[in-house]
Amino acid sequence: MAVDLLLGLQWGDEGKGKIVDVLTKDYNIIARFQGGPNAGHTLEFDGMKHVLHTIPSGIFHDNAINIVGNGVVIDPVIFKKELDNLKKFDLDIQSKLLISRKAHLILPTHRLLDAASEASKGKAKIGSTLKGIGPTYMDKTGRNGIRVGDLELPDWKERYRNLADKHEGMIKSFNMDIQYDLKELEEEFFEAVAVLRELKFIDSENYINTAQREGKTILAEGAQGSLLDIDFGTYPFVTSSNTTAAGACTGLGVSPSSIDKVYGIFKAYTTRVGSGPFPTELFDEDGETLARVGNEFGATTGRPRRCGWLDLVALKYAVEINGVTELFMMKADVLSGMKTIKVCTAYEYQGERIEHLPYSIEEEYIKPIYQEFEGWEEDITKVRSADDLPQALLEYISFIEKELNVPVKVVSVGPDRTQTIHR
Ligand code: IMP
Numbered sequence: 531m532a533v534d535l536l537l538g539l540q541w542g543d544e545g546k547g548k549i550v551d552v553l554t555k556d557y558n559i560i561a562r563f564q565g566g567p568n569a570g571h572t573l574e575f576d577g578m579k580h581v582l583h584t585i586p587s588g589i590f591h592d593n594a595i596n597i598v599g600n601g602v603v604i605d606p607v608i609f610k611k612e613l614d615n616l617k618k619f620d621l622d623i624q625s626k627l628l629i630s631r632k633a634h635l636i637l638p639t640h641r642l643l644d645a646a647s648e649a650s651k652g653k654a655k656i657g658s659t660l661k662g663i664g665p666t667y668m669d670k671t672g673r674n675g676i677r678v679g680d681l682e683l684p685d686w687k688e689r690y691r692n693l694a695d696k697h698e699g700m701i702k703s704f705n706m707d708i709q710y711d712l713k714e715l716e717e718e719f720f721e722a723v724a725v726l727r728e729l730k731f732i733d734s735e736n737y738i739n740t741a742q743r744e745g746k747t748i749l750a751e752g753a754q755g756s757l758l759d760i761d762f763g764t765y766p767f768v769t770s771s772n773t774t775a776a777g778a779c780t781g782l783g784v785s786p787s788s789i790d791k792v793y794g795i796f797k798a799y800t801t802r803v804g805s806g807p808f809p810t811e812l813f814d815e816d817g818e819t820l821a822r823v824g825n826e827f828g829a830t831t832g833r834p835r836r837c838g839w840l841d842l843v844a845l846k847y848a849v850e851i852n853g854v855t856e857l858f859m860m861k862a863d864v865l866s867g868m869k870t871i872k873v874c875t876a877y878e879y880q881g882e883r884i885e886h887l888p889y890s891i892e893e894e895y896i897k898p899i900y901q902e903f904e905g906w907e908e909d910i911t912k913v914r915s916a917d918d919l920p921q922a923l924l925e926y927i928s929f930i931e932k933e934l935n936v937p938v939k940v941v942s943v944g945p946d947r948t949q950t951i952h953r
Contacts (some may be wrong), residue, residue, distance in 0.1 A: 532790030533738075533748045534656025535778050538755035539848035541764075541802040543828070543835060544795040544943060545860035547571025550587035551752050552940075552950050553793075558746040560588030561738060563781030564771040565753030566603035566636060566666070568659040570829025575947040581829045585612050586751050589621060599734050599750075600632035601771065601781020603666045604678065605641075606722035613725065623729070630734035631679030637690065639697030639713035640665040646704035649933040656767055659831050667770035670692070678731055681723060742788060756848035757802075764891060767806025767849025775852040784947045794854035794936070796845060798862045798926075801835040803828045807891045809898045810838035810874045824864040839872040839900065842933050847887040849934050857930070858940040862923060863949075867903040871926060874898035875933070903929070911944045916953045 536553070538544040551573045554560055567583035573590065574580075582589065584604055586596040598604065612645060613623065640662030647664065648655045669675040670776045674693060680686045694712070701708055738748060752773055757763045759773045771777060780787055801819055804810045812820070820826065827833035848854070865871055876885045878897040888895070906920035913919055919941065927938050941951045 531742055531745050531747055533742065533778070533782075533784045533788050534751055534791040534793065535750045535752065535789060535852075536793045536795065537752040537775060537852055537854075538659050538773070539794045539796040539845055539852070540755045540800055541757045542569075542753075543801055543803065544755060544757040544797050545572075546752065546773065546795050547573050547582060547587040548860075548945060548947070548950075549793070549795055549858055549940070550749065550944065551575070551590065552947055553749060554591040554594050554639045556589040556747065557566070557588065557594055557749040558736065559597060559741055559748045560586040561597040561734070561748060561782050562586045562602050562751050562753065563598050563599045564601040564770065564773060564777045566661060566663050567605050567608040567768060568578070568661045568663045568830060569753035571753070572829050572945070573947075574945040578628060579945070580615070583612055583830065584609050585616070585627065588749070588751075589616065589626065590619065594626070597732070597734055597738065597782075598627070598629045598632040598633055601777060602630070603634045603636050603663060604629070604726070605636035606663060606726045607638075607718055608661070610722040610725045625730075628730050628732045628734065628737065629678055629726070631677060631682075631731045632734070633678045634666055634670045634675040636662040636666045637694060638677070638712065638719050639701065640669070640693045640706055642701050642710055645699055646701050646706045646708045649706040649708065651703045655805060657806070659804075659828075661830070664770045665697075673775055675751045681727055682731065685715060686808070699740040716769075738782055738784060742784070748784075750784070752777065754850060757844060762847075762851055767804065772830045774848075790854060791814075792852055792854045793856050793858055794852060795858045795860060797823075797860045798865050799840050800844075801826050803831070803833050803835050805830055807896075808836055808838060809844075809877065809891055809893065809896045810841045812838045813835050816868065819868065820864060824861055825869075839871075839874055839898075840930075841898065841940055842889055842930070843874060843877055843885060844891075846885075846934055849936055854934075854936050856939040857934065857936050858942070859927065859938050861928070862941050863909075863911050863943040865905065865923075866910055867907060871903045871905050871927075872900040873903065873929070875901045882897040901929075911949060913943055914948075914951060915949050916941065919951070
């Protein structure tokens with residue numbers, strides 16, 4: 531059986547958690563392939579809201595096995611909190627949640643290094659979630675990291691000590707005023723590691739490939755978004771992993787030829803948290819409306835998200851790099867009541883009109899060129915069939931489909947599982 535991928539096409543926060551949760555009934559295995567607790571995947575059902583950071587979004591369904599893949603970085607402390615939050619649901623976590631031995635661990639000193647690095651950058655800071663993501667991936671590629679499988683080795687604490695000591699030296703060298711009590715942080719860390727060790731560690735690439743041979747259906751769940759990809763995103767204002775389709779191959783050990791569907795998730799407009807270029811960002815009343823109606827606050831950090839119109843140039847780029855086969859439009863309901871809706875279809879770049887993403891999309895180089903669409907007044911949050919959507923929205927969707935040459939298969943009209951229209 532093939533592996534299907536689910537990815538965010540913008541700067542994250544597209545609503546991947548909700549869609550994985552909706553799709554899980556069709557899959558035997560849900561596997562996260564990159565990122566870490568910088569992600570906040572929000573799920574709403576039965577009048578309750580849950581935010582997952584590391585645990586795959588299929589965890590609430592009885593039929594699915596959830597795997598944290600080798601490409602993910604795990605902070606045991608946050609992981610333990612996530613597990614604690616799940617206790618009230620009486621889920622069989624021991625058999626439903628499996629962890630790759632090759633996933634890297636986020637140490638308390640990685641978080642401190644993230645803080646020191648950001649502080650040292652001043653105004654040029656990335657706007658990191660301060661979860662230690664960058665420093666952990668640096669240790670991974672620098673071949674210094676500690677992996678989940680190392681926890682099974684007798685000398686892992688010695689290796690921990692060596693790495694943490696090295697980090698302390700690095701933190702000092704930043705010369706920033708970073709206050710911390712490492713003893714306290716380590717106490718919490720080792721307690722959390724003991725909880726993590728109660729779970730089943732697996733050789734996930736072997737598990738997933740065997741499952742494929744046995745005919746099991748697998749959905750690979752991405753985190754963040756394509757424009758935050760370490761290679762193809764708005765570098766250096768990106769995260770430290772490959773958020774695009776290729777990341778599923780390296781983050782799970784599945785071959786490119788085994789990938790079938792690629793679900794690309796995008797919001798009907800655009801948001802971004804943290805620093806970095808954002809050509810269609812709005813600083814007017816429309817931007818405020820999107821933020822307010824869309825409740826645009828980060829699920830992990832609570833920071834307000836920057837809001838703007840849909841950027842089709844950037845979306846086309848993401849569709850291409852990921853090989854998206856189906857589009858899922860999220861938060862269409864947030865646009866209800868707007869008189870005019872704008873879509874960026876090209877950029878003015880060095881005096882010329884271009885329709886591709888150039889090397890730099892900093893605002894001093896780029897001016898978005900918009901096409902305008904008529905809005906709609908109707909509240910669509912209770913609509914459950916595509917035929918009942920307002921004509922203006924259907925025209926907006928058709929335009930996007932034509933421009934991207936990929937069908938919009940799902941339109942989400944609210945955060946709840948039930949507010950999902952299949953086309
Ligand atoms: P880091 O991944 O914490 O190092 O953050 C790097 C950049 O990616 C910052 O701009 C963050 O705001 C952004 N970022 C990281 N994770 C997410 C996410 O899950 N959603 C949206 N933005 C994210």
